[in-house]
Amino acid sequence: MSIALFLIAGLFLPLYPLSILPNALLQGRLGGTTRLVSERRRGPVLKSALVMLFPVMGIGLVALGSTILADGDSMVLTVFGVWGGLTSVLYAFRLLSAKDGEIWISHLFSSAVALIWVGIPYGVNPILPAIGLSVSLIPLVFMLDQLTGRFGIARSGLYPGLCSCMPLFAHLFIAAVLAAIAVPFSPSFFAVAALAFGGVGSDEVVVLLPICLSWLLWTWAGANLLTGIVWGVPRDDLFYRDLSRQGALGLGGSLIALGFFGIVLVEVAL
């Protein structure tokens, strides 16, 4: 029974191949076919809700499964921990070649949230790292949506050099990417630290290896995304519309608030 619950949890705290479903949902590949439904399922609000809700649901299922797990069955949790670690590294590796914004977010979500499994066998309270990792993706979800609104598609390499022609947008986009790939002071940085600091102990290699590998690959993928969108020479044949000052202030303010949230998170977690 507990294994069945863990497997269902693998749909929400992604475990490959169960992760295919949440990935497809985040990429807007599932659901109705009418234009309205299609736009809604691809919209940032629904995506943000999924990004926030999935880990919480997964953690609830894991908690339920753990309560009915027999005392001697800690091996089951270890197996799921290793599976989660492998899933995280797999998606981080695949993230390297992702150029489409929707694929990028879904792969990073799967890679980041799968790391929660790594701490579970070692008694790390999963709720704070889960919130930290998922909330850090939300600014990027909105920024990618802004790109889709302006250029029809959020895709790296199609319209480089935004730093030169949309400076406000570019600076906030950089901040959103940095928050997503767990750079200080984003909550995901502190979530990664909480996972590593709290989970290390019984088996350092199982805990630290996937965390370190995934973190490194996220950085690489994040730099690739910036190279294809922010840096470079802008195209002459496109119309560029920067963010309004008010919009930029709002987004910037929420990113700063996110930083403070990260500090609170690590204070509670450690």
Add this chain to the structure above:
Amino acid sequence: MIAHLAYSLPLLGLISALAVLASAQRIGERISELSIGFSLVIFVVALGLFLRQLSVDQGHLATIGISLFTIYFDSLTALMALAVSAISLMVHLYSARYMRDDPSYVRFFVLLDAINAAIMLMVLAGDVLTLLLAWHSIGVILYFLLNHDTRREAANRYAFWTLITHRVGDLPLMAAAALLYYAYGTLSIPLIFEGIAADPHRSTVFGLPISETVGLLILLAAFAKSAQFPLHTWLPYTMDGPTPVSALMHAGIVNSGGFLINRFAPVFAHTDSVLQVALLIGLATTIMGSAMMLMQSDIKKALGYSTMGQMGYMVMECGLGAFSLAIVHLIAHGVFKATLFMDSGSPISRARRDPNIPEGEIYKFMVERKPPKPPLSWVIFAAITITVPLFIVLAAHQVVDEGFLSHQGAIVLLLFGWITGVQTLFFVYKIGGEEPFKLLGYVMLSFAAVIVIYVLAGHTIDTLLYPDPAFREALYRAASLPDPIFTVLMLVLVTLIAAGWLLVFWSTAQPEPLRRRYRDSYLSIYALMSREFYIGDLYGRLAGGMLTRSRRLNALMRWV
């Protein structure tokens, strides 16, 4: 009180960055004056704190009521904060004119202030998480500083190399911090050190003692930041950033490795075989960096490889147990390398107007490639060259610290001092000229002055940073090899080096030097070195291969 006041050092940097950003539209290019003003205040505060620390002679811990952002202020912190603020002030002053008319003037100063705040936070960090946070932030801010010219592909490519190498260095530091937190249940650096001193043999990964594991991880983190072989490729290539950034990077950021190793000296004092790794890697980096430097025609790239060599030497000093000497080295190197970088444009500009090379022995040797006839018999000159520097380094050490010969590390450093002196005198022999002994006298005098100052400064800083003689002994002991092995190794090395020098002298005196006789082998080695042992190419291939496999995997899994 003193530690609480130290909070102002990173905070002022941060406030400066925000003030520059906020007032850019109103005061335009005068933001540089604002930024310089803050840098000057930071320098004055750092100087005041350093002088205060001299009289206090113990560390202080300060917190703001949370476990993060604690500050540990001790002699090492005071000295490093002073050095960082001085270099930062120099770079700020230089940048004000150098960066004028640059369209990204504001962004440059914001990032410059931000990176100085991050470096200051790293130096002051009193807990491992703040240290990790600052260590990590430095790499990220540096990425943006190096990407200053946002349209230039090369700048972007090498900024990425820098970022990814720094990230590789962040990971072992995170692992070390996590292991220490688990083992001692605290983030506080001084408390961790107390825990290690009380129980240094607690085991961790694969049953290894925690001091060994953490020591190795700290070294790996330091290697990446300080461009040690094979993580060095980012350093010489990051010349596409503005010159002030090169100056800051080569004078300040690369020194982080030396600081980190010194910060964790109480961990290394309980290790048996970790410092030897630092010695080996530092030695390899020194040799590679110095050899590569000689092959460059671009002045900034030559300076880049020179930094690599110097950083290798700094790590090697740590590997020999001479931790405080590494601090002397990094401060001295920081000051002279910053000056060299900031002056690097001037000789090019002057040479374009007028080469102005005096037509003498050096002109004939360097420009016309006509080595003059050596002034004396090579046997006599070789005897002088090999023995005099040895006498100078021995005498200088003997005057300052009589017991130095009991430390293996000091003997190895002495060996390097000897090699450096011999190399300098050999150059006098090669140049030849009409007054070789006058030149020889000048060189010997300069060499003696450098060695005496170096030894004196090293000794002073040693007692300042590590006042407990027993702790200094523990560091030297941790870096030591078993006595018989060390004795044999030294005898073999000294014999080989002396024989090598004799061969070089003999070859130079021959009508057909060895280099010409074995031209094909010489060219093969030259080609190999000019491609920098293909290490950069190897990384490029690996990265390309990974991207291709990632694409294939995604296609196979239909991107979900």
